[in-house]
Amino acid sequence: MQETVAFSIPALRIGSHTLPNAVILAPMAGITDAPVRRMAVRYGAGLVISEMVASEALLEGHPEMVLRAEGEGVPLHAVQIAGNDPYLMGEAARVAEAAGAGIIDINMGCPAKRVTTGAAGAALLRDLPLARAILEAVRGAVSVPVTVKTRLGWDDAASTAVDLARMAQESGLAMVTIHGRTRCQFYTGRADWAAIRAVKDAVSIPVIANGDVVAPSDGPAILEASGADGVMIGRGAQGRPWFPGRVARAIAGLRGTADPDLDEQRAVLLELYEGWLGLYGRALGVRQARKHVGWALDAAAAGTGEVRASIVAGWRKRLLVLEDPAQVKAGIAAAFDDIMWRAAA
Numbered sequence: 001m002q003e004t005v006a007f008s009i010p011a012l013r014i015g016s017h018t019l020p021n022a023v024i025l026a027p028m029a030g031i032t033d034a035p036v037r038r039m040a041v042r043y044g045a046g047l048v049i050s051e052m053v054a055s056e057a058l059l060e061g062h063p064e065m066v067l068r069a070e071g072e073g074v075p076l077h078a079v080q081i082a083g084n085d086p087y088l089m090g091e092a093a094r095v096a097e098a099a100g101a102g103i104i105d106i107n108m109g110c111p112a113k114r115v116t117t118g119a120a121g122a123a124l125l126r127d128l129p130l131a132r133a134i135l136e137a138v139r140g141a142v143s144v145p146v147t148v149k150t151r152l153g154w155d156d157a158a159s160t161a162v163d164l165a166r167m168a169q170e171s172g173l174a175m176v177t178i179h180g181r182t183r184c185q186f187y188t189g190r191a192d193w194a195a196i197r198a199v200k201d202a203v204s205i206p207v208i209a210n211g212d213v214v215a216p217s218d219g220p221a222i223l224e225a226s227g228a229d230g231v232m233i234g235r236g237a238q239g240r241p242w243f244p245g246r247v248a249r250a251i252a253g254l255r256g257t258a259d260p261d262l263d264e265q266r267a268v269l270l271e272l273y274e275g276w277l278g279l280y281g282r283a284l285g286v287r288q289a290r291k292h293v294g295w296a297l298d299a300a301a302a303g304t305g306e307v308r309a310s311i312v313a314g315w316r317k318r319l320l321v322l323e324d325p326a327q328v329k330a331g332i333a334a335a336f337d338d339i340m341w342r343a344a345a
């Protein structure tokens with residue numbers, strides 16, 4: 001298994017922290033859990049951020065939120081909090097800092113109805129006074145750097161990210177990440193990398209560009225289009241925890257940006273599988289792992305051309321109904337053998 005890779009690319013500073021490179025694994029609820037974050041770091045991600053943690057649930061010690069905020073095994077632990085009550089957000093940040101968080105990230109970009117109808121996430125793009133109160137409350141509650149992640153605006157008519165970024169800088173925040181879509185776009189269309197430039201031009205704190213980075217060459221491209229200081233990667237890393245590190249290499253102009261060979265991919269998946277069983281326990285772990293196994297097979301089958309969809313569908317059907325972890329692991333090994341054989345055929 002590969003060791004942590006140090007890159008000679010421009011360092012990214014977030015307050016008192018200097019990251020090894022400027023490529024960040026995005027927070028993705030239900031996906032970028034602690035095993036995935038550790039693996040992404042091992043493969044060279046410059047920073048990983050916890051899944052969104054609801055502030056009230058964290059304060060109540062809700063077990064899922066405590067799991068989400070777990071930071072063991074990563075050199076710098078960033079916890080993302082979500083909510084709409086400045087006081088509770090500040091308290092949640094305090095709890096996360098006390099539990100070892102070295103960075104607190106505030107979610108002001110989540111488009112999900114259940115989040116925005118509670119006036120949290122992207123809904124804060126429509127209530128900048130409340131957004132400011134939250135930024136200031138969180139900044140005042142902790143001594144570690146505070147960052148914010150948001151979108152371009154609520155809809156096409158409102159490009160609020162510039163105002164929000166200025167506000168973040170005035171409130172003492174250390175970095176702002178912009179997903180190049182509006183809330184109303186959810187995940188449709190293409191992320192508008194060039195539109196992020198207006199935010200970069202408006203503030204002096206680091207600006208991170210996010211959205212649709214799915215190939216190593218997208219890393220240099222999004223930086224060029226946006227002028228941003230770094231890149232954040234979400235769905236491109238699903239089933240490919242090595243991908244942020246590969247993008248960092250591409251930005252640095254280094255070779256070795258291809259996916260690892262299939263033996264290594266299989267070893268990564270089996271190690272993650274143990275991680276999920278350990279983190280969630282057997283019953284929940286088996287279920288939680290299923291989507292990742294599907295994505296990992298998809299990534300592995302990328303070299304099999306046109307038959308890819310049918311191969312992956314066949315293995316998904318067989319593997320994703322199993323309840324016994326030993327059978328799943330044996331099935332993963334067999335699936336990779338099959339994919340290797342077909343890729344070589």
Ligand SMILES: Cc1cc2nc3c(=O)[nH]c(=O)nc-3n(C[C@H](O)[C@H](O)[C@H](O)COP(=O)(O)O)c2cc1C
Pocket residue numbers: 026027028029030031051052080107109110149179210211212213232233234235236
């Ligand atoms: C399933 C899923 C869960 C997500 N959860 C979060 C979250 O908890 N916090 C957050 O700020 N963004 C969340 N996002 C948004 C991503 O962090 C990212 O901004 C978005 O996917 C665009 O980047 P990408 O094109 O690289 O995926 C989530 C996205 C997906 C697809």
